[in-house]
Amino acid sequence: MTTTHKTWHKIIKRHNDCRAKMIELNLKIEEGMKEYLKTVGETEDFIIRFEETGTIKLNCNGDLFNLEQIFDFCDVFNLSLIINNRVIVENHLKNTTEIRTNYLFTTGKLEEKTTDSGD
Structure with missing residues (x-):
């Protein structure tokens, strides 16, 4: 198969279009997760990142x-919790305690909806 520069330009343009759509979808998913966590969470001091690979990092x-x-949260967004890391730092000189929690999720398998025909 002989490819010309025009063929590669088309392939690269298609790649760029797909990548732009993926970035848009990732941001939309992140925003939905942020809004959900703000309504149910105990704090709004968090950073969430949806990766292209389907992993979600929440710190x-x-x-x-x-x-x-x-x-x-896992049920709503079809996630599985992989790692939960909670670190408690006590500073006795300042009499303070800080808690940092890190989560790593992955997207689960999507289930196809089946319709019950009533048979």
């Missing part, structure tokens, strides 16, 4: 939500 100062809310 927060303090406790964002309890165990039940984590599972609700």
